[in-house]
Every structure is written in structure tokens, then in C-alpha cells.
Amino acid sequence: MTTLSIADGAQWLRRFFRRNFKVGIAYVALLALLGVYAGLQPRLFTKLVITATANQGMALVLASMGQTAVVLTAGIDLSVGPIVSLSNTLASTLFPDSVPGVIGVVVLVLLVGALAGLINGLIVVYGRLQPIIVTLATASIYSGFALMLRPRPGGYVPLWYGDLLTRRVFDLIPTSLVLLAFVLIFIWAPFRRSRLGLAVYAVGSDERAAYMSGLNVNRAKVAAYVMAGFLAALAGLFLTAQTSSGDATIGAVYTLQSIGAVVLGGTSLFGGSGGVAGTIAGAFVIRIISSVLFFAGINPLSQPLFEGLVLLIAISLGAARTFTLRNRLETMR
Amino acid sequence: MQPLVEARDITKRYDGVVALDQASFRCQPGSIHALVGENGAGKSTLVKILSGVVIPDAGTINVRGRPVVIDSPIVATRLGIGAVFQELSLMPDLTVAENIFITNPPRTHLGLVDRKALYRRAKQFLAELGFQDVDPDALIGELPLAQRQLVEIAKALSRDPQVLILDEGTSALTMQEVHTVFEIMERLRAQNRSVIFISHRMDEVEEIADTITIFRDGRNVASFPAGTVGREEMVQMMIGRKLEQVFPPKRALPAHEVPLLVIEDLSWGDTLRNISFRLGEGEILGLGGLEGQGQRELLLALFGVLRNVRGRIYVNGEEKQITSPAAAASAGIRLALIPEDRKTEGLILPMPVKDNITLATLHQYARFGLMMHHQERAAVDRVIEQLRIKVPSPSVTVRSLSGGNQQKVVIAKWLLTQAQIYLLYDLTRGIDVGTKHEIYQLMRALADEGAGILFFSTDLSELVGLCDRVLVLYEGRISAELSGEALSEENLVATALGMKANGREESPVRRMA
């Protein structure tokens, strides 16, 4: 056993802060936001409000985690929102009352989401088309399927399902946070820590170098899209618990908001750096802002403007690249 | 003894330029084999073919006596051939440890990447190699070039190669680090493996290699055990008696009060240090030295591409701030830059020849912003004829042209600007001999008309044959100025390696650790 010297520890700390700078900013922003929220709404720290706040962000968190996987490969997934809708409409159409039945439907919906992601990935990789335009097209297709299932809002969601996901475990911790922990530990971490996850980061960092090193670039990219579809479907299942009904347009906002959450969280659109840690903070920031603005008594008409400004400033800070580069050519393609 | 790797009659052409001309190469097991030769001699191409990065047009390759087809880097790795090139194959956002073992990281019993074991194995491996200063947990993007080269070497070695190829993969290393790499090479030799390494540094070659092969003009000129041929003779074989490179006669420079360009104390980070020189009207001033000593950055700095450049620039006697290429090309300054990579920096390949030619002078053919087709066409036709660019029509895409003609298009673009100072980066690299001659005549003609030319070339004969003076750059500084009698290929080689002119050994080439 080697003992860490204080110098080692200091170096590790310095490195940690330097590398996770952007994630740190996202969490600082989140904490600041929560601080303001607490100041305005003293009852923030009651179980009810904490649960409600966690619930408010959870669907976006899950969908944004999926988007993170794709962005890490230097791609983008515009079909995240429609997959959320598809998952929601499918669930609300198929849900029976019984527990085993519901579990069966949940599994089916997740498979459908993964399949949608698989299709995205295969077209991007083997069709050799740009992700933005492929997922634009598949977004339309998946939203069409969602509409087919639920032309009008409705459907059936068992009451106990909604209660289960939106309340608390042991009447203490919001179920949504437990679910998030579960996803992080049993779904994301195994992906991130596997050779495939490493390949995803490698491909995003420098696709050519990854190929030259002998990595299977195609497999990594397809895996990222499958993960995105799966998590988007999971987000839709959670959303179903919240709304207790199916609505084909419910997922629409998730596409662009998930991109915002990813960028806010410090993941680079050029791929290779970042991760879900920052994305989670980013998603919560986006969701909580409206509540904060509401409690701050800001004119509801000004809220969208504030939300937009915060988004714009945060995104710009995260993505601006000019300040560190001394050779102008490096800022160009 | 059966050679470990044998290549026979390898031919490779790029756009009509012959990179390898029925070249052969044989490497025995248990040897450290140096490949030397000038730029463009074909060494890099051969080695890229052996490592699966480039596919030859013709020829056979045998590994341990069996014929093989190496059509990708993965195949080469499986055959036991590992390569380290100058363009590194490292992922900047991943750590050193992750990069080294990227295709085969240690795993936990769950099948996930075992981070701790990865770190430990990397640390141990790097220590075994003698690279203990490299931090396995550092991101590649955070490392200086020297350490990245070490990581690249470690990565190649981690795949247990029978043949390790080093294509100038040690350019940024200190003496200490180079010796560490030499020790690795010796260990490989002791295990009956081989190392093929390409180097310009003759003292290193002499120190470590046991076999030396000289390439020239795409062929294997000579192969012999180290120590049996003297250095002068080797340099002779490298330079050789090529086709008569006839350079246009130089002229005596007119005496002028005010030189075209005066540079004082130009500095940029660590790459350019206090560069000062003058360029007069009608002068062809050469830039020499090994590649990567700041020549590219000097030209970019003069052209307004770099930020935070310190120092002063005077054009026609007036101090100027050059903040962008548009400014550099503008009426008061009239600079032109023919950049390093014509395919990515000099030309827009999918666009037609005529669009490329007029890209820098669009407004000369526009009235109220609208392009005047006839005027444009007239200018394009004129310059195509002047430079004798071979195109079926100016509307074909420039991608379809040969290398020489492509370079002529780049030159044409800048000729139309009627610049007074031309900055040229390795203008004739990868171009056939005929076109080279035409370009030499052109350069002379431009100088005779009063333009000033700053010309970096890796071709020594060009520097000697064309330039009135040559400034040799070494580590961002001007280490020597050669002119008149002193301007010879031997002196250029010597001063590029850090030695003084006349072959006397001076300070060592590399930095101390």
C-alpha cells in the first residue's frame, strides 16, 4: 500500500477541478438556483416539494442522458422527443391493470425505444448520412407512430403505477431519485465503464485516430444511438406516470431541451468530452428555472424571456471556443 | 537468414508523381534498421505500406517468408507490425493509460474496464520502458508533444510487435528520452525482433543502427551494415546525382534604400523567438532547417493568422499590423501565402478551377457585387496560359488535376493579386520534375520584376539553386544565415542539425532533459 502524500492529493484535486470545470459550473448554477428557490419558497425542504421538484426534472434528465451518449460520438439525436412521445402513447394504450402485465408492457416499450435508436444508428452508420438529417427524418416517422397510437390524448394508466413512480420510497426519498440512481448504477455506469463506452469517447474524440487504433467505430456509434432510444423510452414511461395519460405531442419539447441540458452540462458538441454528471445538473436547471421564476413573482409573461436568456448565456459560455486558441485556423473546420 | 519483412518491387503513385518506383526492402530479424534519405525519397510511403495505412499499386510483401496483403492497420498489427508516425493516432480527450491499451484494456470480472488495473498496468509498462515521467492519468490533450510521442511509442509496443516502425516519431524528444528509446530498441533486438526507423539525424543513425538503407527518388539505392560507409559518402548517396536540376541563373541584387519587408524581434509563444531579418526587392530569401522548427508559424504570423504575435513588421518602410489574411493581401501590404497543404489549405477541391483561381481577387471581376463573367473568364484564361496549367476547361473541379497542376492553380490564384511579397511553404513538394522547373522559372521571373520571395523548402538543392540567401531556423530562432560560397547543401544540413557550417561539431542537436 502506497500512502498518498499531501502533494499527490493536491495534484489530484487540482486535476479534478481542471477537468471537471464545466460540470462544476453546471452544479454551481444548480445550487445557486436551488438556493434562490429555497429563499423564495421556504417550504422547499418539505418532502412534498422536494418530490415534486425531482419529478419535474426526471423525464428530461433521462432523455438528456440518452442525448449525451449520442453527442459524445459527435452526433446529435433529434428524435429524442418523438421517442418519448412514442413510449408514452404505447404505454397508455397497452397498460393493463395487473402488475405482471404492466411489467411486460414496460419491457416492451423499452425494447421499442431501443429499436428506434438502433434504426437511427444503423442509418447513420451504414447509410453514411449525417445524424442531424437522419434523426430529423426518423423524428417525423416516430412521431407519426405515436399519433397513430393516440390520435387524441387519453388511454389508460393504472393509478398505482402513477403513484408508485411519483411518490416516495419509505416515505423518505423521492422514487424518481431512486430510479435515477438505479439507472446510473445499473445502466449508465456499465455502459460508460465498458470497452464500448470507452470506444464511444474515443470515436468522439478523434474518429480517425480511433479507427487507426483498431477500434470498431461503427459499433460504438450504433450503441450510442441505441442507448439514446432506450433512455428516451424510459423518460416516456416516467412521464406516463406523471400525466397518467397518453398524448402524442407530449415529448415534443424534449428534443431541444435535451440538447440544451447536454450543452449546459459541459459536454462538447464535437464529441469525446463530458458526460452525464453535468447533463443531470443541466436538465434540472432547465426544469427548475420556471418554478423559480414563478416563486420569484416574476411576471409570468417575462418568464420565457428569462428562461431563454439563461439558456443562451449558459450555452454560450459552455460552447465558446475563441478565448483559448491562438491560431485562428484552429477555430475553423 | 530469412528476412523478417521483405518488400519487393513496390510501386506507388500519387497524382502522377511516383513515390515508390519498384522499390525493395529487406529487414532481418534482430536488427535495428535505419532508413534514410531526403524528403520525397519514398521512405515514409514504404513504411506506411508496411503498416497498412497505404495500399501499394504493385509489388509483394512477405512476412517471415509468407506473402501477405496488408490492407489495414489492424491487419498489420495482427502480423506483428507496429508503427509510430508523425501524425499521432492518439485520442486527445482520453488518458495516457486509456490510449495505450485502448483495444485491450484490463477488465474486472464483470467485464467492465478496470480503471485501477489500467492505471497500474500503464504505470508499470511506462516504467519498464523507461518513460516513468509520463503520467498515465494525464489526458493526451494536456501533454506536450514530446510526451505524446512517448505515449505513441508505448502504445505501439503494448501490442507486442515483431517489427516496430518509427517514422520520425522522436522529433520532439530530449537527448535523454531518445536514449531511453534507443535502449528499448536494443532490447527488442535482443529478443530477435526488429526496428525500422526513419531519421534525418545522422548522428543518431550512426549511434544506434546496425543496418542502414538509403532511399532516393523512390528506390532503394544502397543497403549496408552501419559503420562501413562514411558520412560524407552517405550524404552523397542521399543527395545523389539527380536529373540535372537546372535553376535559372541568379542575378546580382540591386541595392535599395528601403527593403520590402523588415521583421524585428518577431516572437510567438515558444515557437518563434526573436526573429529578425530583411527582405529586399527582387530577392529570393530561403528558409531552411528541419521541418517543425517554426518555419510554418513564421509564415502564418506574417500572414496575420496567429494571435498575440509580438514584434514589429515593416512593409516598404512603414510599420504594419497584420491581423488577418485579408489585411495581409490588401493594397497597402500585398502579401501572398502559398500554404503547406495544397489540398486542405490552398485549394477548395470540389470547386471548379476557375473559382479557385479567382478566390483571392473576386472583387476585381465584380461590379456592384455581381460577377462579370467575361472579365473573370478572361483573367482566368490569361493566367492558365501564362502558367501552362493543363486543364480541359476551367470549369472542371480542381480535384481532378494532377499535383503539379493543382499547385499551379494555387500559384495562379495569388499571381492575380499582383502581390509584392510571396510567402512560399515547400512549394514543390510532391510535384513532378517538369512542373518544378516551370515553377523555378516563375519564381525567378517574379523576383526579377521586383517581388520579394520568402521561400521555405525541404529540398536542399532548391535552397541552394534558387535563393540568394538562406536563413536556417532551429527551435524558433535563426541559427545561421548562409549566402554566397557558404550556401551549400552540406552547410544547410549541418546548420539544420545544429552544427556550425563547415561541418564542425557544435552544440548537440537536442535539448538536454
Next chain:
Amino acid sequence: MVTTSRAWLSLHRWLWGLNQEQRSVVIAYLMIVAIVGLGSLIMPQFASPNYLLLQLMKASFLGAVAAGQMMVILTGNIDLSVSWTLNLAAVMVTSIAQGQNERLWLGVLAGLAVGLIVGLLNGLGVAYLRIPSLVLTLGMDAVVKGVTVLYTGAQPKGESPELLNLIVHHKVWGGLPSVVLVWTAISLFCFIVLHRSALGRKIYAVGNNEICAYLSGVKSHRVLISAFVLSGLMNAIAGILLVGYAGRSFNGMGEPYLLPSIAAVVIGGTNILGGSGLYMGTVAGAIIITLLESTLSIMQISQAGRNIIYGLVILGMLFLYGRGSQIRE
């Protein structure tokens, strides 16, 4: 017989002589013919001049937006601030003109100013701060939405001045809606800029290879800003015209135009990565999308089916254009 086969031969040779860009445009126009044919099989009046002119009218609005989007895409970027720029410009017209013809010009100026400012901000952010356009225009859209909501108080008040309605709906030459003339004017302008002007050359150069363009003395920053400003103006014009079409402005009117504008540009053969594409292709793309929507609604295919077919058509046409159209070196 000999003359027809010779005609076929020269047609064949012409088709083969086309480059990638031109071939995509030809395919796009053939697609229009195909859709009109299909539609007329289902509803004979589909091919009637009246109905087709109506389609052209509908396509004009998308056409304006797509024209601006094409400029931006050609430089290798994207403009996601379409919806709310359009919206705000429309709101400016109704709230400032307040239904009075005399104040129409003021309202139009205000609307155009909105487009100009948004485009300028987008361009500056992309060119100087080097913020990827995907996220910058996304954030800008959110901000403009905020400004609009604040300004209008949840729903805009004010009607469109009669004059504007007239301009849009009035039919000239026995049936051609004059808004189509506006689109034609816009198209003429865009065609000239892209294919006949120095700026157009620079746009294609920057989109293909910004480094080379920059090193050749092109002020690439200005080119980028110009592209975004033009896009902003086009979005504003579309908003102004839509006010005349609907008779009023309302929040959310810009939503249906964002994704279709991108689709129209891509279906028209422009490479999503920038650097190649012909303007006439984008015109065809806008028409195709409009026709597709109409055909599908006539076939009484539900919105669901329409979405699916819409997506499949985009994918299909991309594959048709050949993968080489999407890949660059």
C-alpha cells in the same frame, strides 16, 4: 422513330453530363411531377391550375424561410431561430400598424428590423465567439420567444392592415396570387446572390473549406454574418407575409416552419454540411413539401400517416442522391 430515339440519346447524354448538384435538382423536379400525377389520380382537380396555384401560394411562405435557411446551411451552419423570429416579426406588423394601411410600412420596417437584429446576433456569435450554430440559434430562439411573449402579453392583439391582406391574397393575371410574385422576387434575389455574385462565391467557399477561404483573403467572418442576416430577414419576410395570409398574428405561427425549412433545403439537393447545392433545388424542395402535405391530406391520410411518409420521403431522397452527397473528404 429515328428522331425520337435521337432525342432520347441526347437527353440521356445531357443527364449523364450533369454533375451531382444538378442531378439532385432534376430529381427533385421529377418528384414534383410524380406527386402531382399521384394526386390527380386520387382527385382529378389536383392538377387543375386553380389548385396548383393555391399550392404555390402555400409554398411561398415555406419558400421564403427555406431560402434563408439554405444560405446558412451552405456555410456549414444551421438556423434554429426560425420560428420565433418569424413570429416576432409578424407581431411587430400587427401591433405597430394596428390595422391601418398608412402605418403598414412602419410595421413592415419593424418586422424587418427584428429579422436583421436576430440574424446579426446569430452571425456575430457564430463568427466571432465560435459558438456552434446549432446551440446558439437554439438559445436565440428561446430568447426571441421570451421577448415576444413579454411584448404581446400571451396573445398578440391587432389585426393585419387591409393592404397587407390584399398584397398576399390578390390575384393577378387571372389567378396568380401576388404572394407568389413576392416569392419569385425573393427567389430572383437569392439566385443572383448565390449564383451570380461575389458574396455567393464566398458563401460556397466558406461552406466547403473555411480554412482555405480564410487563407485566400476572404473575410469569412463577414460571410457568416451575411448568411445569418439574410436568413433572419427571410424569416421576418415570411412572418410579415403570413400576417397578410391569416389576417392576424398569433403566438406559435412560426412553429410549422422550422423543420420543414431544413427538409426543403436538403430535399432540394443541398448538402447538410454545406458547400454545395443549387437554389432552384430549394424552390423545388419547398414545393415538394407543400404538395406532399396537401396530397396526403386529400388522401385523407391522418396526421400520423403524413408524418411517417414525410420522414420516409426525406430518407428516400437522401439515399437517391447518393451517399456521396453527404460525405466530404
